[in-house]
Amino acid sequence: MAKYELKLGPATREGFGRALVALGRENDQVVVLDADLSKSTFTHLFAKEFPDRFIECGIAEANMVAIGSGLAASGKIAFVASFSAFVMNKGFEQLRVTAAYPNVPLKVVGTHSGISIGEDGPSQMSIEDLALATALPGFIVMAPADDSSMFEIVKAMAYHPAPCFIRAGRAKASHIYNDGDKFPVGGSKTLVEGHDLTIMAYGLMVAESIRAAEALAEEGISARVIDMYSIKPLDVEAVHKAVAETGAIVVAEEHLVDGGLGVKIAQTVASATPCIMEFVGVQNCYAESGTPESILDKYGLLSRDVINAAKKVLARKK
Amino acid sequence: MTSVETPSFTELEAIAKRVRRDIIEMITAAKSGHPGGSLSAVELLVGLYFDQMKHDPQNPKWADRDRFILGKGHAAPVLYSVMAECGYLPKDQLNTLRQMGSIYQGHPDVRFIPALEASTGSLGEGLSVGLGMAIAAKMNGSPSRVYVMLGDGEIQEGQIWESAMFGSFHKVDNIVAIVDYNKIQLDGWVKDIMDLEPLGDKWRAFGWHTLTIDGHNPSAVRAAYSEAAHTKGKPTAIIAHTIKGKGVSFMENNPKYHGTAPSADECKKALAELA
Numbered sequence: 001m002a003k004y005e006l007k008l009g010p011a012t013r014e015g016f017g018r019a020l021v022a023l024g025r026e027n028d029q030v031v032v033l034d035a036d037l038s039k040s041t042f043t044h045l046f047a048k049e050f051p052d053r054f055i056e057c058g059i060a061e062a063n064m065v066a067i068g069s070g071l072a073a074s075g076k077i078a079f080v081a082s083f084s085a086f087v088m089n090k091g092f093e094q095l096r097v098t099a100a101y102p103n104v105p106l107k108v109v110g111t112h113s114g115i116s117i118g119e120d121g122p123s124q125m126s127i128e129d130l131a132l133a134t135a136l137p138g139f140i141v142m143a144p145a146d147d148s149s150m151f152e153i154v155k156a157m158a159y160h161p162a163p164c165f166i167r168a169g170r171a172k173a174s175h176i177y178n179d180g181d182k183f184p185v186g187g188s189k190t191l192v193e194g195h196d197l198t199i200m201a202y203g204l205m206v207a208e209s210i211r212a213a214e215a216l217a218e219e220g221i222s223a224r225v226i227d228m229y230s231i232k233p234l235d236v237e238a239v240h241k242a243v244a245e246t247g248a249i250v251v252a253e254e255h256l257v258d259g260g261l262g263v264k265i266a267q268t269v270a271s272a273t274p275c276i277m278e279f280v281g282v283q284n285c286y287a288e289s290g291t292p293e294s295i296l297d298k299y300g301l302l303s304r305d306v307i308n309a310a311k312k313v314l315a316r317k318k
Numbered sequence: 319m320t321s322v323e324t325p326s327f328t329e330l331e332a333i334a335k336r337v338r339r340d341i342i343e344m345i346t347a348a349k350s351g352h353p354g355g356s357l358s359a360v361e362l363l364v365g366l367y368f369d370q371m372k373h374d375p376q377n378p379k380w381a382d383r384d385r386f387i388l389g390k391g392h393a394a395p396v397l398y399s400v401m402a403e404c405g406y407l408p409k410d411q412l413n414t415l416r417q418m419g420s421i422y423q424g425h426p427d428v429r430f431i432p433a434l435e436a437s438t439g440s441l442g443e444g445l446s447v448g449l450g451m452a453i454a455a456k457m458n459g460s461p462s463r464v465y466v467m468l469g470d471g472e473i474q475e476g477q478i479w480e481s482a483m484f485g486s487f488h489k490v491d492n493i494v495a496i497v498d499y500n501k502i503q504l505d506g507w508v509k510d511i512m513d514l515e516p517l518g519d520k521w522r523a524f525g526w527h528t529l530t531i532d533g534h535n536p537s538a539v540r541a542a543y544s545e546a547a548h549t550k551g552k553p554t555a556i557i558a559h560t561i562k563g564k565g566v567s568f569m570e571n572n573p574k575y576h577g578t579a580p581s582a583d584e585c586k587k588a589l590a591e592l593a
Contacts, residue, residue, distance in 0.1 A: 031457070052457075053457070055453065055488070057484060058480075058483070058484070058487075060477075060480035060483070060484070062443075062446075062476075062477045062480060063446045063477055063480035063481050063484055065446075066443045066446030066447050066450065066477070066481075067446050067447070067449050067450040067453070067481075067484070068450060069446075069447055069450060070436075070446065070447040070448060070449060070450020070451040070452075070453075070454065071450040071451070071453060071454050072450075073435070073436065073447070073450070073451065074450065074451050074454030074455070074458075075454065076454050076457070078450070093440060093443075094443055094446070094477075096440075097437065097438075097439070097440045097443055098436070098437075098443055098446075098447050101429075101437055102427075102428045102429065102436065102437040103429070
């Protein structure tokens with residue numbers, strides 16, 4: 001099986017900031033809005049180079065989202081950014097009425113998603129954002145796993161005619177891809193081939209899933225690992241293929257198991273060929289302060305938890 | 319309509335009367351809708367579309383057009399009627415309001431009428447969208463101006479004050495917020511539900527050039543829009559005192575007609591008053 005070093009690289013939010021600067025240089029219609037978190041979201045890189053196209057909205061996410069929609073409706077390529085918890089929860093109604101419903105191609109980026117933000121605790125953690133984003137008709141929802149995939153996805157989505165939500169994280173992300181790799185909407189990346197089961201993941205859980213597959217291989221279990229970076233639309237072909245070729249699926253996500261990728265995959269398999277599944281994710285609770293590592297450990301989002309789920313699903317398969 | 323002669327007040331008043339008749343007929347046909355807040359906004363909208371705004375019904379997407387957003391989307395009938403008077407929309411379909419398949423949806427919907435600037439109906443969001451459009455115009459070096467009509471009840475929404483802060487801080491002087499201050503919201507009188515006073519002081523405190531006018535006086539409406547257009551460095555708020563249900567005696571100042579359609583008899587009575 002292919003070996004991944006999984007060395008820690010920049011966080012996905014850094015790939016976002018880097019992509020904004022690249023976009024700003026190639027297209028003078030790109031504008032960026034932030035709500036007093038530019039140093040954390042990395043939009044400060046764009047603000048520094050293009051101050052006339054950076055709009056500081058203050059701590060008022062609802063207003064920021066709707067202003068972004070007004071800019072996008074006027075032909076600008078408008079990105080609004082904040083912590084995912086704030087832009088999705090405080091801006092959701094505005095995303096619904098000013099972007100989704102009139103199909104305005106607003107680009108929404110939520111950083112500090114999931115629980116791996118660490119010490120700041122649950123008020124800043126976003127564990128519902130994908131449930132919310134995928135509930136917006138017409139929205140494309142992407143959750144890149146590393147710096148390079150974030151860089152490429154942000155650059156590509158800038159020119160997509162649909163509104164979209166892109167999910168970024170605070171923590172350093174394991175290096176998986178290289179700049180220049182392509183991540184089409186509705187696609188996925190099979191990173192490890194396998195035939196006993198398939199692990200489907202996104203974000204930080206992709207690296208954990210690769211580690212899990214490597215450990216499982218040592219026990220003679222062949223696990224396929226797929227990066228489902230395109231949450232909506234979903235790569236349904238990859239799901240059907242996983243069902244047909246491996247007969248068991250584990251979904252691993254840094255999000256509530258309610259309303260996340262697992263639910264969407266279960267819906268997909270249930271409407272075609274049912275398949276046994278296990279779900280690794282945040283289980284109907286809020287996390288707490290701590291180091292990212294200790295939080296991921298306590299709330300069950302490490303390779304260990306993916307391995308346990310894999311063994312559970314294989315026991316049911318027999 | 320990009321270059322028209324200034325219409326006379328008599329002409330504007332004649333248009334206003336036709337619009338009021340349309341509103342009554344549309345809402346009666348639909349058997350539901352919001353007559354009171356449509357009737358209160360007639361002169362303000364007629365003044366915009368026939369007197370103040372630079373726009374072209376033959377070319378609704380003209381880049382340098384002035385833009386209008388109806389924040390209080392439930393007053394859709396007045397906007398539909400005025401846009402139909404301008405030639406954007408078919409007059410003979412106005413009475414399909416709120417029916418399945420009609421372009422005249424219950425609240426303004428850009429999917430059905432691309433000439434609209436925004437889909438509205440969820441209160442408090444239109445001013446923010448308008449600010450985005452106004453900033454885009456400035457970035458493009460366009461002379462385009464943006465007008466957003468707000469309901470008085472609508473400005474109880476917190477987002478309005480987020481956008482008010484933003485508009486003055488960023489010196490968005492090509493936007494005008496028009497408050498249709500008809501004093502009545504769904505549950506009753508605004509002063510009893512969540513008083514807005516001192517309303518002018520609030521807008522001034524938020525950094526807006528603030529005018530208070532009689533929103534049914536075409537001359538005052540023209541003067542206010544003109545003053546707004548000549549005000550640089552800050553956005554303008556026009557607090558327009560109006561009468562809910564204006565023009566139909568039994569609807570005036572009656573909270574019942576915020577969201578109740580006239581019966582066939584009431585329609586006849588209203589049209590007789592508007593003859």
